[in-house]
Amino acid sequence: MDKFLDFFRLDERFPHMLCPGCGVGIAMATMVRAFIELGINQDKLCVVSGIGCSGRVAGYLDCDTFHTLHGRAIPSATGVKLARPDMHVVVFGGDGDIMAIGGNHFIHAARRNMDITVFVLNNRTYAMTGGQYSPTTPTHEQAATAPYGNCERSFDICFMARASGAMFVARSTTYHVVHLKKMMELALGKTGFSVVEIVSQCPTLYGRYQGLGDAVSMLKWIKERSIDVSKVEDPWHVPGKFVIGVLHDREEVAPYTELYQGVRNEARKQERC
Amino acid sequence: MAVQLLSGNEACAIGALRAGVKFFAGYPITPSTEIAEYLSRKLPKIGGTFVQMEDEIGSICCMNGATAAGLKAMTATSGPGFSLMQEGIGYSAMTELPCIIVNVMRGGPATGSPTRSSQSDVMQARHGTHGDHPIVTLCPWNVKECFDLTVEAVNVSERLRIPVIVLADEITGHMRETVELPEKPLLWHPTNPRKPRDQYFHYDDSNNYDSNIASFGEGYRIHLTGLVHRKDGFPTNDPEIIKWNMDRLRKKLEDNESWLWDVTFEDLGSETIIVCYGSTARSAMEAKRQYERKTGRRVGILRLRMIWPFPQQRLVSLLKSARRVIVPEMNQGQLNRSIERTVSPDVPVISVLRYDGETLTPEAIIEAL
Numbered sequence: 001m002d003k004f005l006d007f008f009r010l011d012e013r014f015p016h017m018l019c020p021g022c023g024v025g026i027a028m029a030t031m032v033r034a035f036i037e038l039g040i041n042q043d044k045l046c047v048v049s050g051i052g053c054s055g056r057v058a059g060y061l062d063c064d065t066f067h068t069l070h071g072r073a074i075p076s077a078t079g080v081k082l083a084r085p086d087m088h089v090v091v092f093g094g095d096g097d098i099m100a101i102g103g104n105h106f107i108h109a110a111r112r113n114m115d116i117t118v119f120v121l122n123n124r125t126y127a128m129t130g131g132q133y134s135p136t137t138p139t140h141e142q143a144a145t146a147p148y149g150n151c152e153r154s155f156d157i158c159f160m161a162r163a164s165g166a167m168f169v170a171r172s173t174t175y176h177v178v179h180l181k182k183m184m185e186l187a188l189g190k191t192g193f194s195v196v197e198i199v200s201q202c203p204t205l206y207g208r209y210q211g212l213g214d215a216v217s218m219l220k221w222i223k224e225r226s227i228d229v230s231k232v233e234d235p236w237h238v239p240g241k242f243v244i245g246v247l248h249d250r251e252e253v254a255p256y257t258e259l260y261q262g263v264r265n266e267a268r269k270q271e272r273c
Numbered sequence: 274m275a276v277q278l279l280s281g282n283e284a285c286a287i288g289a290l291r292a293g294v295k296f297f298a299g300y301p302i303t304p305s306t307e308i309a310e311y312l313s314r315k316l317p318k319i320g321g322t323f324v325q326m327e328d329e330i331g332s333i334c335c336m337n338g339a340t341a342a343g344l345k346a347m348t349a350t351s352g353p354g355f356s357l358m359q360e361g362i363g364y365s366a367m368t369e370l371p372c373i374i375v376n377v378m379r380g381g382p383a384t385g386s387p388t389r390s391s392q393s394d395v396m397q398a399r400h401g402t403h404g405d406h407p408i409v410t411l412c413p414w415n416v417k418e419c420f421d422l423t424v425e426a427v428n429v430s431e432r433l434r435i436p437v438i439v440l441a442d443e444i445t446g447h448m449r450e451t452v453e454l455p456e457k458p459l460l461w462h463p464t465n466p467r468k469p470r471d472q473y474f475h476y477d478d479s480n481n482y483d484s485n486i487a488s489f490g491e492g493y494r495i496h497l498t499g500l501v502h503r504k505d506g507f508p509t510n511d512p513e514i515i516k517w518n519m520d521r522l523r524k525k526l527e528d529n530e531s532w533l534w535d536v537t538f539e540d541l542g543s544e545t546i547i548v549c550y551g552s553t554a555r556s557a558m559e560a561k562r563q564y565e566r567k568t569g570r571r572v573g574i575l576r577l578r579m580i581w582p583f584p585q586q587r588l589v590s591l592l593k594s595a596r597r598v599i600v601p602e603m604n605q606g607q608l609n610r611s612i613e614r615t616v617s618p619d620v621p622v623i624s625v626l627r628y629d630g631e632t633l634t635p636e637a638i639i640e641a642l
């Protein structure tokens with residue numbers, strides 16, 4: 001427990017600013033437990049986030065923390081990792097932050113195989129700004145900016161990650177905390193670009209717009225809709241369900257920092273230029 | 274020191290390397306691309322890093338990340354990319370991360386004239402990002418100065434921990450001249466020692482500038498945020514601290530103006546003075562030479578190497594004797610307003626403007642003389 005509490009900036013930063021029943025705290029605490037399980041040194045860890053409720057996570061942790069611009073956690077983390085390849089660089093952000101405004105960075109960091117881990121908290125809404133629809137809000141659902149129902153299609157974050165070249169992709173939820181911790185550990189242990197989507201409740205906004213009740217009933221709702229990847233034939237096409245577990249775990253290839261070391265070695269060999 | 278034939282963009286890249294830049298993140302754009310190409314060849318040789326990002330927003334954020342982790346880092350771009358970088362410039366100002374951007378200007382707005390020269394980002398360099406913020410902008414007029422001012426940009430940016438823009442243009446960027454560049458230019462080193470971790474505050478009143486600041490990975494467990502913050506780096510809405518934070522940023526320039534002001538001048542005793550910057554200063558010098566030979570009358574030249582912060586106090590005294598001020602610019606009139614505010618109202622400030630992508634010629638200035 002001490003190790004756990006040691007990971008937070010208890011004196012300066014608590015009580016936190018999240019709503020009662022928010023899933024961000026569950027995901028943050030689970031991430032810290034995964035850090036501890038893997039024995040990650042707090043002095044060699046940088047947690048990077050963008051803007052949003054999920055983005056506030058960076059401010060609560062006692063390690064190097066980088067609260068960047070909305071959508072820019074991944075390129076900022078890329079700079080940190082390239083400058084300090086010895087550090088663990090972890091991004092924590094929301095579905096809007098990572099998949100909408102930061103979507104292009106996500107794709108390209110995956111393509112480059114940047115050796116960072118990205119945790120995307122998917123509450124299906126822009127919570128910080130008051131419940132507008134996000135790239136993961138399902139079609140027809142209402143939101144603060146979709147008073148007549150969302151006419152857009154939504155993204156599958158994990159599918160996007162796999163298609164973009166991520167080494168490891170998993171999904172879990174704030175209900176399944178033991179499972180979530182396991183998924184986070186696997187992602188953190190993987191070399192290269194790894195992603196965990198965390199399906200989370202936002203009782204204050206998403207839950208209210210969908211009439212899903214309080215945090216407890218939202219967690220029950222998440223539980224009922226979740227299905228383990230081992231129980232489905234094709235994890236990418238299970239409408240109306242959260243398929244949880246490891247969805248993609250490919251044979252590791254060299255991550256970007258290693259590839260660039262190769263560029264340095266080659267550059268030193270060549271007299272020309 | 275060897276004599277070399279170099280373009281301004283190459284000189285700029287060499288300046289960055291000799292100033293200790295180890296990291297470059299960028300996205301190709303005319304007429305700045307040669308800087309990225311040059312550094313992509315040289316940085317890996319010295320153990321540095323060149324990364325081509327997916328866009329200029331990614332570039333500046335990646336650069337800010339590398340700086341936060343302790344490296345001297347830089348990016349280079351032109352108009353459209355510079356527009357995309359604006360939010361990141363504000364992030365650098367708010368978090369007090371050094372940030373060096375070379376903007377090799379082309380005509381705008383939008384895609385504008387990619388291969389033509391212009392000085393139309395003068396106001397954007399100062400006010401492009403939202404909010405009150407400190408920023409320094411340096412304008413080279415030849416190849417040697419592309420080198421010098423890049424080194425200067427690194428020094429000023431590190432010393433004050435603010436964004437510094439090197440505002441070159443297509444002419445200075447692509448022009449070739451023979452130059453001798455110093456192997457070891459004068460570099461700034463922190464004079465304020467860093468406090469031990471248990472007494473360390475990232476935004477201490479004693480470390481606003483000239484200081485040795487902690488970076489990621491050094492065990493200081495720092496927090497950087499673009500939100501207004503307290504001296505420990507954590508966000509706040511307390512009006513008193515908001516004001517303290519904003520004043521702190523303002524003081525970076527205010528306290529250091531005396532050594533920042535950077536102008537060169539000639540013949541200021543004369544009644545007509547040309548105030549110029551960047552590549553148009555070349556035409557101004559030639560105009561002065563031709564005009565003086567033809568008429569025997571002297572013309573003063575005042576060239577600004579640093580346009581932001583605008584060296585107002587310094588110019589007030591330098592322009593005291595002027596009866597007429599001429600301001601050549603390759604835009605629709607941007608820096609002229611600052612100069613109008615500097616001289617007394619009865620002194621006419623005559624703008625000589627060109628914004629068709631062609632060089633502003635000495636003849637155009639002679640005509641105004």
Ligand SMILES: Cc1ncc(C[n+]2csc(CCOP(=O)(O)OP(=O)(O)O)c2C)c(N)n1
Binds near residue numbers: 053093095123
């Ligand atoms: C450039 C920019 N645009 C818009 C905003 C406003 N904004 C702040 S947070 C946010 C959305 C956050 O949603 P998400 O990333 O899903 O995180 P959540 O709050 O739901 O955890 C927006 C649009 C901003 N800060 N910056």
